[in-house]
Amino acid sequence: MDVERLEEEAARILPAEVRDFVAGGADDEVSLAANVTAFRRRTLAPRVLTGASVPSAATMVLGCPLAAPVLVAPMGMQRLVHPDGEAATSAAAAANGLGFVLATGASVPIEEVGGPARLFQLYLLDDRGVSDDLVRRAVDAGYRAIVLTVDAPVIGNRPRDRRTRGGTAWRNANFEPYPGIDAEHHAYVSRIRADITWADVDHVVATAGVPVVVKGVLRPDDAVRAADHGAAGVVVSNHGGRQLGRAAVPIDVLESVVDAVGGRVAVLLDGGVRRPADVLTAVALGADAVLVGRLAMWALAAGGEAGVTEVLGDLVTGIHRTMTLLGARTLNDLTGVVTPTER
Amino acid sequence: MDVERLEEEAARILPAEVRDFVAGGADDEVSLAANVTAFRRRTLAPRVLTGASVPSAATMVLGCPLAAPVLVAPMGMQRLVHPDGEAATSAAAAANGLGFVLATGASVPIEEVGGPARLFQLYLLDDRGVSDDLVRRAVDAGYRAIVLTVDAPVIGNRPRDRRTRGGTAWRNANFEPYPGIDAEHHAYVSRIRADITWADVDHVVATAGVPVVVKGVLRPDDAVRAADHGAAGVVVSNHGGRQLGRAAVPIDVLESVVDAVGGRVAVLLDGGVRRPADVLTAVALGADAVLVGRLAMWALAAGGEAGVTEVLGDLVTGIHRTMTLLGARTLNDLTGVVTPTER
């Protein structure tokens, strides 16, 4: 299914404020749109006659074996769009051999989400004990890495949410054990720390006991700094265009980040990934894997676990088909297939 | 409030000829549109984990301490859109710690406009005594600088005004003391000198007794000349696209001007500034401050002093939020956050 049709379908089902909450971006939504169009400007020059009829997109990312270099991005409150929420999405990812990142603000608790390639996205709250305990619970529950989000010291200005008056109130599922945190969504968000620094990365790295990934990096120097502070990876991301309306576009800055870190850490990319060609373009330019967000959310809204399973399955099938068309037996064979960008 | 919605709101309220007078530009309005779109082409690459949770946008511009690097641009006849006119706008600027520039063609007299960070915009009239007296009155009334507009030796060709047959007749408030000047707007405009030269800058600099800023510069060589003639600053401006339909776009030429003057004079920018990211983009590229025009005018039309106060307050709030998202504690930390422009 095309992402456009899927979004239309989801839009028919969802209340306007939920749809807008998922679809919207920050400020004048320049980056929201540019995340997608930046991929459309990049073309691919296949290698022919390589015999890549049965390609493998398999890869190992942050210690997780994946059938394709794709994870579902952390998105909170998935039960807003379907009663099965994150449990359905993670099961669908697992069914396709893909990774899944559970959000701090999830609507299903850490312990009730399954799958072999789960990661846990962490916001640092003003109560360090709570943050530390979230990490402990995630590690105890078998999550393979902590994805520390660093691009949301404050929440971006999202005009669509202001227009719908933040009608997306919801109780977050991970805060029941902590009487000090009001689990109502807006209350919880107000507890996210705005003053995080690299010292906080040091703390998480030192205490997590699993690899730590820094999510929300758009600069080569910050990626190098993440490596210096012991991170196992970075996610080049502008938070889906939701934080800063004019944020740099991940696929536009990816190569500079890859060059800067020189293989010291894994480099993931998030933002604007909708189609098999997007995934492979990012990998060809040096990404170890990509995250898909809204695509999974629309599929969840439209069809629950079965819907996400089908859509992610289509994505994997498409990745294989596209690799065959590109003449790539493995992801390593993608080097050099992106033509120099014009326009 | 989004500037687009604000403009729609104001358009509902205002007579067509007033709305068009404010909104319109010169000739085929290429620069009018380009002033805005040029900002949308520039993206920002935040620095993460800097702990910039409580940023300060405070700055000192031309001797005026400002809470943020923003002044309200000189715009005449503000009582056309609201009975409180310039008095309301200046009060709203002051309430937010921002600067205000009163136009020669104001609809409220020099002496009746308050605020700690007022500047006076000067047109040189064909009666030098009147111009000199306007400067004297402004300085006596506590205005901190003279902003000498140099890009309007004649009025641009504005098709919208020709279509509405110049229905914006108004008596200017600053000319009551001068029997030799007809205060009717079009009559007064006809008295603006077309033959001004750098010698006139010398005269104003020599006689004003306060800093003089040259407004309407689009070339590095002219900015250097302004410094050589004793100006304290320049405003890189195409007069909001109202003078020359194909004028160079301020944000596109800003860096060349900043490089040329090398810190000898303050560099302000005016044109297309609508959003917090615009303000910080200009500052990151070397501007000491920016001027906002139509944004304030639409707010004045829609809500009087309270409206302007709210809109400028939102702008300052947004500047702080955007600084936190960019990882900038102070304006100095913005260096290097603008990514190289493509498309």
Next chain:
Amino acid sequence: MDVERLEEEAARILPAEVRDFVAGGADDEVSLAANVTAFRRRTLAPRVLTGASVPSAATMVLGCPLAAPVLVAPMGMQRLVHPDGEAATSAAAAANGLGFVLATGASVPIEEVGGPARLFQLYLLDDRGVSDDLVRRAVDAGYRAIVLTVDAPVIGNRPRDRRTRGGTAWRNANFEPYPGIDAEHHAYVSRIRADITWADVDHVVATAGVPVVVKGVLRPDDAVRAADHGAAGVVVSNHGGRQLGRAAVPIDVLESVVDAVGGRVAVLLDGGVRRPADVLTAVALGADAVLVGRLAMWALAAGGEAGVTEVLGDLVTGIHRTMTLLGARTLNDLTGVVTPTER
């Protein structure tokens, strides 16, 4: 009057086939549109405080003193749009001190068109005697130069004309003396030679007795060749986008032509010139003058001689106003005001 409104006005008056004949271009009309948009991509950086309050756009082109560097382009059959035809247009040009180029295919005879700055546009017909006689008549009648059109060895493919089935039949006025030439428009066009070469330029240069201009050059090497063959000037032109749908755009190639000829011949430009800024952009990039075509034709349709006089008068007024805004006292002061093109 804006050219867009003028065209709308003319479109209301004219039969569809006449309107389309004037407005249309060749093939997919890429160059027709690009001629106009290429000007819109170029911005101008004024010089301020130069005291250019009373500028002069006066110039001498091909021995003709002009009030501004503008001539009316050769366009045939002007009586199709107004009964006064070329006599009206030339009178309007003369009234404004501008040049006028009469087309071989005019609807008013050579001898009945007046004005001090007339040039005669020549097509070489398959009967050399007729072509020679046309030149002789033009020179006898006081025309100052011959403009030899070289970009129409065959007529371009104009889909609009094919759709309207060439309803623009008309008898040309200059062929009455020649029983061998059928003056019906399509018959006459079929007599234009397709096999012209530089030897034909030599012949016209040798026999005309007045300066010869080669019209329809888009390459530096051809411009140099024109100079080598004794031409007094070239017109950089793609025939208003009417000959080759993908022809190079005059303003885009102008500088390369100017550089190549190094002042040996006059360089005129034709195509897409609608507004004062277009005229001055071309001059700033090295053109000695420009030709305006459709602008004059729409004005003729809408208002006859008075209409053209007003529109050309507005153009000259606008040129003066724009020069003042650019700080240019004379056309020589325009050097360097065009900013480097982006996008």
Next chain:
Amino acid sequence: MDVERLEEEAARILPAEVRDFVAGGADDEVSLAANVTAFRRRTLAPRVLTGASVPSAATMVLGCPLAAPVLVAPMGMQRLVHPDGEAATSAAAAANGLGFVLATGASVPIEEVGGPARLFQLYLLDDRGVSDDLVRRAVDAGYRAIVLTVDAPVIGNRPRDRRTRGGTAWRNANFEPYPGIDAEHHAYVSRIRADITWADVDHVVATAGVPVVVKGVLRPDDAVRAADHGAAGVVVSNHGGRQLGRAAVPIDVLESVVDAVGGRVAVLLDGGVRRPADVLTAVALGADAVLVGRLAMWALAAGGEAGVTEVLGDLVTGIHRTMTLLGARTLNDLTGVVTPTER
């Protein structure tokens, strides 16, 4: 006739699923659109006064004398749009002195298609005997070359076809002799080999007995490899945008391929060619010939053999007219007429 009108006309006649099958592209159809727009960005700078009144577009391509450097691209199942199918199209090509490439999946058998400049497009099937026999039959029937398609190891994802549920079922005409192959279209397509390699090129080159052209190359290195493996030519093609939605655009990569092969093999181009200027742009940039696809298919739908004859005739006429306008007597004179691309 304009291709746009022709397509509209065909769309009125054809069932939606057939129209979409012909018109559609892969994925988000970025390359489908870019194939056409990439030509529109390239402009041509004519040479004037060369006397090219009677140009010749004649050329020899792969041993076939052609009146113009144009062949009809291989497109299967042409009887879907008109009962005369490939027999009509090939006859129309022959009538105009152009080449014709018969598809493996044709709806008229190899032996029933006539014309002096026929080539046979080959897909390698999983039964080598069948492929070898197809080649033998083509050579026996007088086809001059084998065009081996290498960019379709699997069929691209074509959303339009998925939407119309592949309603284009059809029996292919070339498989009657082979009981092992189900001639139903989708069944046959499933027999196309996905694992072809350069060794297969070697086999075809070694056994065909006529020149072999490798179709579907978008990289200079692959073109060189084709030459190394004995191919007589390559077709720079993205399969009309039908295989990979973001495939590189042929006209954008043509020059790099031409430079790389340095004349060792013929270089043909396919994709986006609609108009005379497209043909000559490709030739000017180094192509030996181009293939036209949909243009011929729409003409066949709209008017059968007469329709294709007229449309291809118009194309040849237009090529001659455009050559005259470009000052080119022969195709060799086109070198250097394409201006450097901007935008």
